[in-house]
Amino acid sequence: MDIDDILASVDHGPGASPESAALDHQLLTRFWVAERAVSEVLPWPAPLMERIMDRVRTQIETIEDLAASSESTLPTTANTHNPNLNLRLSILQTDLARTQYIVRSLLRARLAKITKYSMHYLVLLASRNKNPASQTQSTASSQNPNQQPEDSVPDISTLTDLAPLSEPESSFLHAHQTLLASHYAGSFMGAFPRQLRRLDDNAGGTSMIQGPELREVVFVRCLGAEVPVVVGGEEEEEGNETGVTMRMGDVWVVRWEGVKAAWGKGEVELL
Numbered sequence: 001m002d003i004d005d006i007l008a009s010v011d012h013g014p015g016a017s018p019e020s021a022a023l024d025h026q027l028l029t030r031f032w033v034a035e036r037a038v039s040e041v042l043p044w045p046a047p048l049m050e051r052i053m054d055r056v057r058t059q060i061e062t063i064e065d066l067a068a069s070s071e072s073t074l075p076t077t078a079n080t081h082n083p084n085l086n087l088r089l090s091i092l093q094t095d096l097a098r099t100q101y102i103v104r105s106l107l108r109a110r111l112a113k114i115t116k117y118s119m120h121y122l123v124l125l126a127s128r129n130k131n132p133a134s135q136t137q138s139t140a141s142s143q144n145p146n147q148q149p150e151d152s153v154p155d156i157s158t159l160t161d162l163a164p165l166s167e168p169e170s171s172f173l174h175a176h177q178t179l180l181a182s183h184y185a186g187s188f189m190g191a192f193p194r195q196l197r198r199l200d201d202n203a204g205g206t207s208m209i210q211g212p213e214l215r216e217v218v219f220v221r222c223l224g225a226e227v228p229v230v231v232g233g234e235e236e237e238e239g240n241e242t243g244v245t246m247r248m249g250d251v252w253v254v255r256w257e258g259v260k261a262a263w264g265k266g267e268v269e270l271l
Contacts, residue, residue: 024051025099032106034263034270037219038256040212041113041121043164043264052099059096063089113212114169118177119153119199120211121165126154128161149189150181152198214257219271222246227267230258 027048035042066089114121153174156162162170181199189197201208227246231254246252251271262268 021055024048024055028052028099028102028106030269032102032109035106035109037270038212039113039216040214040256041110041117041164044166044169046166049166052103056096056099056103059092059099063092063096066092110169111172114165114173115176117210117212118173118180119209121173122154122156122177123200123209125156125159125162125165125170128159148181149185149197149199150178152200153177153181214260215255217253218256218259219251219253220246220259220263220268221271222248222250222252222268224248224262224267227259227262229254229262231255 027045031042031045031048066085070085070089156170156174159170165173177199184199185197195201195203199208225248228243229246229252230243246268259268263270
């Protein structure tokens with residue numbers, strides 16, 4: 001039994017194989033690198049993460065069973081009954097630690113961006129709700145003489161489309177921003193005039209909401225035969241962008257907004 005067979009033994013899903021486990025780990029690693037490379041929150045890969053977490057749970061159960069059987073075996077007969085037990089246990093623990101590190105680092109990177117741009121993503125999610133009643137309620141809230149900062153936090157509890165966030169992330173996002181707005185109100189914003197207490201104020205053409213920078217530069221490697229890259233300067237009008245073509249294996253430094261669509265199609269990977 002080689003290492004691939006040992007790792008595949010904890011994956012009992014349909015079509016499970018060493019190749020499928022290796023592919024999922026490669027996709028997870030690529031998504032982790034991409035999440036750390038850009039300032040915006042990338043769409044949550046729900047199917048991939050479900051497979052990864054199922055494999056992690058199975059690995060933990062397998063490791064616990066192997067550890068229990070190892071402790072119940074006498075030292076003098078351990079090598080006779082199962083000489084590969086300790087090796088198998090060590091390989092599974094190492095692979096589990098590797099996966100857990102990537103998942104923890106990925107979640108921390110996403111939470112850091114969610115907390116930094118919390119109001120931006122709340123407004124983004126709420127803008128998909130076209131319910132006139134909610135818009136009327138928001139307008140009435142903005143005219144409330146007792147307006148408080150937490151009143152400007154959109155309610156996203158009824159939304160079904162939470163992209164790019166997962167459901168737990170959206171719950172965390174709303175709770176975090178509500179607590180932060182309440183803290184602002186108690187600390188200093190409660191003393192402001194009513195019209196200055198909203199966290200989404202855009203009076204004078206200047207928005208208080210800070211969003212991620214899409215024009216940041218990233219390193220990308222081309223995975224397709226020919227991949228178009230949008231290139232546009234600040235002085236160019238919308239719709240007049242120029243384009244160039246990357247070829248397989250090329251590594252370029254480009255703006256994220258120019259390769260975002262190609263990344264979503266899997267035609268490029270971030271480095």
